[in-house]
Amino acid sequence: MALYDQLTLSTSHREFRVLALFAGESSDDLRGELLRASIDNNNVSFTTLSYTWGDPSNPGSIKLGRDPISLPITRNLEAALRQFRSPTNSLRLWVDAICINQADPDEKSVQVALMREIYVSARETWVWLGPPSHDSDRAMDMLQSFQNRHPYHNELGQVSQEHWDGIGSLMRRSWWTRIWVIQEVLSSMRVDVWCGRKRIGFGCFVRLEEIRRDFAFRHIPTQPFANILSIWSLNQQIVRRGDAPLFEWMADTHKFESTLRRDRIYALLGLSSQESRNAVIPDYSSRTSDTLLSTRATAHFLIEQKMLLPLQAGFFRKAADLDLPSWVSDWSTSQAGYVTFVFGSAYNACGRYSTTIPRFSPPFEHLSDCPEDGSLILRGVLEGVINSAFPMPEVPSYSGSNTEEDLRSRMLRREVTRLTCRDWKEICDQNSSSDQPNLPESYYAAFWRTIIADRMFDGSGPPGLEHGRYFEDWQAGIDSDGVTDFRNAAVSRCAGRSFIRCRDGRSGLAPRNAQEGDIVCLFHGGDVPFVLRPLDSARYTFVGEAFVYGIMQGEHSHRLCGLDLRDFEIL
Numbered sequence: 001m002a003l004y005d006q007l008t009l010s011t012s013h014r015e016f017r018v019l020a021l022f023a024g025e026s027s028d029d030l031r032g033e034l035l036r037a038s039i040d041n042n043n044v045s046f047t048t049l050s051y052t053w054g055d056p057s058n059p060g061s062i063k064l065g066r067d068p069i070s071l072p073i074t075r076n077l078e079a080a081l082r083q084f085r086s087p088t089n090s091l092r093l094w095v096d097a098i099c100i101n102q103a104d105p106d107e108k109s110v111q112v113a114l115m116r117e118i119y120v121s122a123r124e125t126w127v128w129l130g131p132p133s134h135d136s137d138r139a140m141d142m143l144q145s146f147q148n149r150h151p152y153h154n155e156l157g158q159v160s161q162e163h164w165d166g167i168g169s170l171m172r173r174s175w176w177t178r179i180w181v182i183q184e185v186l187s188s189m190r191v192d193v194w195c196g197r198k199r200i201g202f203g204c205f206v207r208l209e210e211i212r213r214d215f216a217f218r219h220i221p222t223q224p225f226a227n228i229l230s231i232w233s234l235n236q237q238i239v240r241r242g243d244a245p246l247f248e249w250m251a252d253t254h255k256f257e258s259t260l261r262r263d264r265i266y267a268l269l270g271l272s273s274q275e276s277r278n279a280v281i282p283d284y285s286s287r288t289s290d291t292l293l294s295t296r297a298t299a300h301f302l303i304e305q306k307m308l309l310p311l312q313a314g315f316f317r318k319a320a321d322l323d324l325p326s327w328v329s330d331w332s333t334s335q336a337g338y339v340t341f342v343f344g345s346a347y348n349a350c351g352r353y354s355t356t357i358p359r360f361s362p363p364f365e366h367l368s369d370c371p372e373d374g375s376l377i378l379r380g381v382l383e384g385v386i387n388s389a390f391p392m393p394e395v396p397s398y399s400g401s402n403t404e405e406d407l408r409s410r411m412l413r414r415e416v417t418r419l420t421c422r423d424w425k426e427i428c429d430q431n432s433s434s435d436q437p438n439l440p441e442s443y444y445a446a447f448w449r450t451i452i453a454d455r456m457f458d459g460s461g462p463p464g465l466e467h468g469r470y471f472e473d474w475q476a477g478i479d480s481d482g483v484t485d486f487r488n489a490a491v492s493r494c495a496g497r498s499f500i501r502c503r504d505g506r507s508g509l510a511p512r513n514a515q516e517g518d519i520v521c522l523f524h525g526g527d528v529p530f531v532l533r534p535l536d537s538a539r540y541t542f543v544g545e546a547f548v549y550g551i552m553q554g555e556h557s558h559r560l561c562g563l564d565l566r567d568f569e570i571l
Contacts, residue, residue: 001101001103001104002069003034003064003065003069003071003101004034004101004104004107006065007034007035007036009036009107009110009111010038011110013038013040013041014038014039014040014114014117015036015037015038015039016037016038016039016094016099016100016111016114016118017034017035017036017037017094017098017099017100018034018035018036018037018044018046018092018093018094018099019032019033019034019035019064019092019093019094019095019098019099020032020033020034020035020090020091020092021081021084021085021090021091021092021093022085022090023085023086023087023088023089023090023091024085024087025087026082029061029062029063030060030061030062030063030078030081030082030085031062031063031064031068032062032063032064032090033064033065033066034064034065034098034099035092039114039117039118039121042121044092045092045123046092046093046094046122046123047091047092047093047094047122047123047124047125047126048093048094048118048119048122048124048125048126048184048188049080049093049094049095049125049126049128050125050126050127050128050175050180050181050184050185050191051076051077051080051127051128051175052076052130052174052175052178053074053076053077053097053259054074054075054076054077055074055075055076056074058075059072059073059074059075060072060073060074060075060077060078061073061078062078062081062098064098071098073097073098074097076128076130077095077097077098079130079131080128080194081093081095083128083194083196083197084126084194094118094122096111096115099111100112105283105284105285105286106284106285108282108284109281109282109283109284109285110282112266112269112282112284113269113277113281113282115183115184115187115270116183116187116269116270116271117270119183119184119187119188119270120187120188120189122188122189123189123190124188124189124190124191124192125184125185125188125190125191125192126191126192126193126194127175127181127185127191127192127193127194127202128175128194129170129173129175129193129194129195130173130175130195130196131195131196132195132196132197132198133166133169135162135165135166135169136166136169136170136195136196136198137195137196137197137198138162138163138166139163139166139167139169139170139195140170140195140198140200141198142159142163142166142167143167143170143200143204143205143207143208144200144204146204146207146208146211147200147201147203147204147207164220167208167220168220168221170195171208171220171221171223172221172223176223176224176225177223177224177225177255177256177257178256178257178258179253179256179257179258179263179264179267179268180258180263180267181225182225182228182249182253182256182267182268182271183267183268183270183271185202186228186235186236186239186271187239187270187271193205205229206229206232208220208229209226209229209230209232212226213230224253224255224256227252238271239271242272242273242274243273244271244272244273245272245273245275245276245301245304245305246265246268246269246272246273246276246277246279246280246297246300246301246304247276247300247301247304247305247309247310247313249268249271249272250264250265250268250297250301250313250331251313251342253268254313258332261290261319261332262282262284262288262290262293262332264331264332265280265293265297265331266282269282275304276300276304279300279304279367280293280296280297280300280367289372290322290332291322291323291324291372292370292371292372294322294324294328294329294330294331294332295324295325295328295370295371295372295373295374296367296368296370297331298310298327298328298329298331299358299360299367299370299374299376300367301313302358302376303357303358303367306355306356306357306525307354307355307356307525307526307527308356308358308378308523308525308526308527308530309342309527310329311327311526311530311542311545312340312341312342312527312528312545313329313340313342318330318333319332319333325372325373325374325375325376325570325571326541326542326543326570326571327375327376327542327570327571339492339493339495339496340545341453341493341528341545341547346527347527347528347547347552347553348527348552348553348554348557349522349526349527349528349529349551349552349553349554349556349557350522350523350524350525350526350527350554350557350560351554351557351558351560352554352557353524353525353557353560353561354525354527355524355525356378356379356523356524356525356526358376358377358378358525359376359377360374360375360376360377361374361375361377361569362374375539375569375570375571376542376569376570377567377568377569377570378521378523378524378525378567378568378570379523379524379560379565379566379567379568380521380522380523380524380526380560380565380566380568381521381522381556381559381560381562381564381565381566382519382520382521382564383519383520383521383522383529383548383551383556383559384502384503384504384506384519384520384548385502385503385517385518385519385520386500386501386502386503386510386514386515386516386517386518386519386520386531387501387502387503387516388500388501388516389498389499389500389501389510389514389515389516389518390420390423390424390427390498390499390500391497391498391512392416392417392420392494392495392496392497392498392499392512393416393420394496394512395409395412395413395416395495396409397409413491413495414487414491417487417490417491417494417495418474418475418487420494421451421471421475421490421494422475424447424451424499425447425471427499427501428443428444428447428507431501431505444468445465445468446507446549446550447471447507448467448468448470448471449462449463449549450499450507450508450509450547450549451471451490451493451494451499451509452486452489452490452493453489453493453509453547454547454549454552455489455493456485456489457485457486457488457489457492467482467486470482470483470485470486470487471486474486474487474490493509493547494509496511496512497509497510497511497512498510498511498512498513498514500514500546502520502548506548506549506550506551507548507549508520508529508546508547508548508549509546509547510531510543510544510546510547511531511543511544511545511546513543513544514531514543514544514546515533517533517534518531518532518533518534518543519531519532519533519534519540520546520548521568522551522556522557522559522560523568524560528545528546528547528552529545529546529547529548529551529552530542530543530544530545530546531543531544531545531546532568532570535571538567538568538569539569539570539571540568540569540570540571541570541571542570
């Protein structure tokens with residue numbers, strides 16, 4: 001594009017462009033020019049912009065250069081620039097849609113790799129939530145009043161419903177759901193938030209999340225960014241240390257969204273360790289397909305972690321048009337099939353064999369040589385064969401903002417879980433005579449421990465034997481704190497899963513698509529068992545993680561050094 005050809009960038013000097021937005025009145029066309037800047041020289045003072053692109057179908061425009069060239073921009077970005085523009089002085093901004101040649105995949109790859117350092121180098125970052133609405137000014141003013149104090153509960157009770165509705169509308173704006181904004185604000189030295197003409201410090205939203213947590217305020221909707229806000233200072237420290245593996249960020253941010261699939265990975269690289277940034281390098285060209293990127297990312301996570309935790313994160317529902325190996329996660333989706341068994345008091349099914357060096361076929365020395373259709377080879381033992389699987393009926397999650405609809409969805413899921421667990425219990429009753437091998441407790445205890453994965457709702461445990469009565473109380477409709485915790489644990493652990501019975505009589509939980517003939521295995525580096533589907537005598541497809549009562553704390557880990565130990569090739 002001629003506009004960018006006039007201002008090429010040096011990769012060796014880590015150069016980037018900055019927009020000089022010319023002064024103008026509100027009705028004037030947007031005009032500006034692009035300047036060259038360098039991270040190494042830090043020769044330009046500028047402000048970075050964090051925003052959502054918005055609908056590209058009806059674009060506005062900005063005229064750039066002394067011989068102006070018109071560049072299409074989205075209406076949301078146009079509204080932001082009009083708001084920020086001064087009537088008297090030019091303003092220097094870094095705006096990705098303008099400062100990066102979006103039509104050049106090679107330049108885009110280089111500039112995305114520099115984004116963290118661009119935000120670190122900026123004087124400040126402005127978050128643009130969008131144009132004002134009828135209640136946004138009132139909400140922004142109320143948030144501003146929280147900045148330097150933590151209001152008492154009785155004060156909050158006096159706040160009008162109109163104010164809470166306005167804050168709820170602010171928190172439901174799309175900016176809070178976009179994956180890119182995490183890096184943008186956590187990398188910045190100072191962050192201010194704009195909505196229309198109103199401008200407040202980002203700390204107001206950190207304080208708002210404290211209020212939501214402390215008082216369980218239903219007025220404030222929960223959105224993906226809440227987890228980032230809840231430990232804001234800690235997250236800032238982690239980013240500044242620069243030692244967090246990419247996998248940890250991926251696991252913690254799976255509910256965020258991006259337009260391009262690969263951006264679910266690339267948007268988090270700037271927050272991650274140097275090892276991760278060296279392993280996964282942004283590439284927007286056709287040389288790297290989405291399938292290849294997901295395969296290399298999963299391989300990197302396994303190599304980096306030296307354990308099979310990344311396979312437990314493979315609970316995402318894979319896009320139908322991605323032809324991924326079965327062991328590779330679709331990191332581009334936010335749709336989880338179930339809540340993974342990674343919480344609280346960890347399992348230790350592999351005992352002292354807690355680390356592994358994964359192997360791949362064909363083998364590769366460098367991650368850049370990893371093919372998109374390679375297989376994973378794990379060392380382990382066959383633990384059991386699934387004889388029957390009984391899936392929990394699927395109840396779609398409600399993702400809207402209507403409180404009553406959300407409550408109805410939750411109540412429906414609870415009732416479906418209660419009735420299905422009752423049916424599972426009857427199945428166990430019919431097979432309870434002598435088919436429970438070497439279990440430390442009765443088949444009833446094995447059952448109720450299985451449906452909560454032998455952990456309390458908060459992940460602590462295992463619970464004591466006295467908790468067994470809560471299943472019967474739950475079925476009978478008796479309410480208590482213990483029943484509530486048991487019910488919530490069962491709903492969480494059983495969603496998206498099947499209750500399985502193995503040929504030796506053991507019970508467990510496996511992914512919903514588990515079926516008769518699938519096998520349960522223990523692997524080196526695996527805190528939990530895994531389910532595979534045999535293709536032939538030596539090759540398998542990956543189904544997912546499992547809970548099998550009686551082997552979760554290393555009871556059978558001695559087999560991982562015995563004569564039954566062998567390789568499993570997973571396609």
